[in-house]
Amino acid sequence: MRIGELAKMAGTTPRALRFYEAQGLLGARRAANGYREYDDQDLRLLREILALQEVGLSLDDTKPFVECLRAGNETGDSCTDSIEVYERKLAEVDACLDRLGSLRASLLSKLAGALARQPGPCQVADHRDGTEAAATNPREIS
Amino acid sequence: MRIGELAKMAGTTPRALRFYEAQGLLGARRAANGYREYDDQDLRLLREILALQEVGLSLDDTKPFVECLRAGNETGDSCTDSIEVYERKLAEVDACLDRLGSLRASLLSKLAGALARQPGPCQVADHRDGTEAAATNPREIS
């Protein structure tokens, strides 16, 4: 099949496929007229790449999986390199979660401090400041 | 004071200060020779900007805070615009936490599946595959 068809089947774009090829993932055979030609195996590889992207892996991270599949394995994560990517990425996600958690805490304390300094519900409410604060806080602290 | 001195006092670089000026934050008076001149108020503004950056706000997000300080308020978050930024950013962080959480779950299940498919400790270990899997799993699933 040609690039547009493959892209549509996998839910991506021809531009993305050319980019993957330029990155060394998912090369293609060429027809006589120079058009890229793909088969079902390429569709499998592409779907693997896209699925891993959804899980947060970078394109570079997907290379071991693609190589693993091309080596004849049933799944892309049948190789130790792939599993190491999983583990590394998991650690990165955990680190990011920690950082975001502390950012959230800092933001909350700053917001709380600001609301405490504000006169707040004492003003003749021309909009819903006090109400909004009362409504959003319980939801976000939980 | 001049740009290098201010930068050092705030723990940043002259390049960053010029960038903030180009973004419309933290403008400076000019000395006769064209050098930027800053005072203690500018140091306060700059520290506000940097503190907010640390909490995850973009430069654009810090504008209301700077304007609030320049309007004569004691703190940058004494204005409703600033508080709205807090709330919006908090929502963004929460959304990001949710997404990262589900990414983490997906990664974990993929990793677990891959390890289950692996023969694992049955091979004559030429390196530490089985050991590593056994050691990392309890730590990361917890």
Add this chain to the structure above:
DNA sequence: TCTTGCCTTGACGTCGGCGTCAAGGTTTAC
């Protein structure tokens, strides 16, 4: 044959927050 729609390569744009280099003018310490 003509139009439409696919394909090709190449090259620049995006976003944020600066880093880094270039080419010069200024000030300062010795």
Add this chain to the structure above:
DNA sequence: GTAAACCTTGACGCCGACGTCAAGGCAAGA
């Protein structure tokens, strides 16, 4: 006097994963 250390503007680089546009070749239907 001179070298070091500061300052100025301008411009390009970076990162990731493509989007978008340009200029042209190829294919298929009416």
